[in-house]
Amino acid sequence: MSNTTTNRLHFIDAIRAFAITMMLQGHFVHALLAQDYRDRSNIIYACWEYFRGITAPTFFTITGFVFVFLLLKKQDLGLKNPRVKKGVSRAIKLICWGYLLRLSFYAVFTGTINPSFFMVDVLQCIGISLLLLIVIYALGHRLNLRFLQYIFLAIGILVFLFQPLYHNAELSYLPEPIANIFTGHYGSVFTIFPWFGYVCFGAFLAVIFKRFGQQTRFYSFITSLLFLCGFLLIFYSSDFLILLNDLTGFSVFKSVAYNNFLYMRLGDVFILFASFVLLKKIFRSDLISDIGSRTLSIYIIHFFILYGSWFGLGLTKFFSRDLSGIQAIFGAGLFIVTVCFIVLYYY
Numbered sequence: 001m002s003n004t005t006t007n008r009l010h011f012i013d014a015i016r017a018f019a020i021t022m023m024l025q026g027h028f029v030h031a032l033l034a035q036d037y038r039d040r041s042n043i044i045y046a047c048w049e050y051f052r053g054i055t056a057p058t059f060f061t062i063t064g065f066v067f068v069f070l071l072l073k074k075q076d077l078g079l080k081n082p083r084v085k086k087g088v089s090r091a092i093k094l095i096c097w098g099y100l101l102r103l104s105f106y107a108v109f110t111g112t113i114n115p116s117f118f119m120v121d122v123l124q125c126i127g128i129s130l131l132l133l134i135v136i137y138a139l140g141h142r143l144n145l146r147f148l149q150y151i152f153l154a155i156g157i158l159v160f161l162f163q164p165l166y167h168n169a170e171l172s173y174l175p176e177p178i179a180n181i182f183t184g185h186y187g188s189v190f191t192i193f194p195w196f197g198y199v200c201f202g203a204f205l206a207v208i209f210k211r212f213g214q215q216t217r218f219y220s221f222i223t224s225l226l227f228l229c230g231f232l233l234i235f236y237s238s239d240f241l242i243l244l245n246d247l248t249g250f251s252v253f254k255s256v257a258y259n260n261f262l263y264m265r266l267g268d269v270f271i272l273f274a275s276f277v278l279l280k281k282i283f284r285s286d287l288i289s290d291i292g293s294r295t296l297s298i299y300i301i302h303f304f305i306l307y308g309s310w311f312g313l314g315l316t317k318f319f320s321r322d323l324s325g326i327q328a329i330f331g332a333g334l335f336i337v338t339v340c341f342i343v344l345y346y347y
Contacts, residue, residue, distance in 0.1 A: 064202025
């Protein structure tokens with residue numbers, strides 16, 4: 001394996017490790033911090049809340065990047081690509097775990113199913129996203145990589161652009177478990193849209209890295225480009241959308257601009273991505289690689305410890321919104337260490 005490829009895998013594992021640890025502390029603090037400390041005028045809490053919002057977009061973007069990058073390593077095999085079969089198996093596993101973690105054994109023992117069981121969360125969303133990526137690959141694997149790259153980019157842009165049209169749609173003509181996949185109206189946290197948009201942007205980056213990653217100056221170029229695109233998305237995407245609204249008269253541009261969290265968060269992801277690419281040479285720790293490669297196990301274990309899952313006997317049962325700021329900070333650190341220790345050295 002070339003040094004370039006090795007570095008690339010190290011920085012991807014580092015981003016995944018960063019995202020999963022951010023998720024651990026974010027869920028812990030959000031679930032257990034007392035209401036009195038949730039003050040957005042407090043600079044510490046405001047910064048924490050902002051950076052917590054980067055976690056999910058980063059996770060979905062990296063999901064698309066890793067899966068498509070590995071898929072394209074053997075693109076010439078088409079549908080015989082072993083990554084297709086592995087991807088389907090992985091997707092089904094994620095979807096099953098997503099529903100199982102929300103199952104209440106108490107409800108089952110009383111002959112019912114808890115309503116939250118049918119709500120779609122991050123695991124189901126990632127699993128369905130992988131299946132959609134496989135469908136796109138199946139339809140376009142014969143295409144030149146350049147065209148495949150633009151297909152992913154176009155889908156990502158359109159999914160974000162039409163978010164006001166499908167957000168919280170009732171979809172009453174669909175069975176509620178199916179409707180939960182597409183709309184948050186019934187309580188789902190991570191619906192397939194708009195989050196699949198981040199997956200597509202990650203896939204778009206994967207094609208770029210696959211096409212040009214072996215070139216000498218690629219990493220310095222892509223780092224600068226990602227920093228620039230991230231800056232523009234954070235500070236100027238809303239103004240650009242308003243301009244498009246004025247030029248075209250399509251009110252959807254204005255609707256997105258007035259609630260422009262998707263493109264702005266994408267800017268955050270690009271800057272985070274660029275930062276890890278820039279510092280890729282320092283991410284050669286086996287511990288970082290292990291954490292980054294075991295995100296599913298970490299997610300499952302954290303869910304049981306924090307939320308109780310099947311039995312409801314998690315930390316939230318005893319300390320929900322009960323910790324002071326200092327307690328939440330030290331508790332989150334201990335929570336991260338405990339979960340990672342269980343996964344890496346026991347589970």
